[in-house]
Amino acid sequence: MPALQNAVIWINRLRNRTSSRRYPPENVLVLLPHCLQHQACKEPVREAIRNCKGCGRCKMKDLRALAERIGVRVHVASGGREALERARAPEVRVILAIACSKELSEGIRAAFPKRVIGILNSWPHGPCKDTDVDVRQVESALNRLVKRG
Numbered sequence: 001m002p003a004l005q006n007a008v009i010w011i012n013r014l015r016n017r018t019s020s021r022r023y024p025p026e027n028v029l030v031l032l033p034h035c036l037q038h039q040a041c042k043e044p045v046r047e048a049i050r051n052c053k054g055c056g057r058c059k060m061k062d063l064r065a066l067a068e069r070i071g072v073r074v075h076v077a078s079g080g081r082e083a084l085e086r087a088r089a090p091e092v093r094v095i096l097a098i099a100c101s102k103e104l105s106e107g108i109r110a111a112f113p114k115r116v117i118g119i120l121n122s123w124p125h126g127p128c129k130d131t132d133v134d135v136r137q138v139e140s141a142l143n144r145l146v147k148r149g
Helices: 003-017 060-070 080-087 101-111 135-145
Strands: 028-033 073-077 094-099 115-120
Touching: 003 101, 003 115, 028 060, 028 080, 028 135, 060 073, 060 135, 073 080, 080 101, 094 101, 094 135, 101 115, 115 135
Parallel strands: 028 073, 028 094, 094 115
Antiparallel strands: none
8 A cells, every 4th residue: 555545544543543423324425446346246236226236246245235225325335436426525524535545544534524434445356346345344344334213
């Protein structure tokens, strides 16, 4: 990870550690990269995760179920510009972004001053192809962010 990307992500983590603020679910946006979807899937999930048919070859099914249970909105972005457009919506107060270090660091800077919680995806098949994320880590982050009741 290049030094600048690493520094941006590190500073952002420090900034978030000092905040215990919780938000109503309607003010939370979960941004997912399209590369989380299995590339052989016949049903593209771009934009609407509800299009996921739940085959289980990737984590989209689990992320969709988690978002529905907690009540947050989810957007599957095909690129940084599209993700930023969603993040700038006035009702969005905090963003939980899953991405590679390059996209995450660029998104953190572009969305500032909005709060961005970043989770790095893993690349078991190389960059931008059938990437992966720990759903428990996403759930834990959402539980810390979302105001209940």
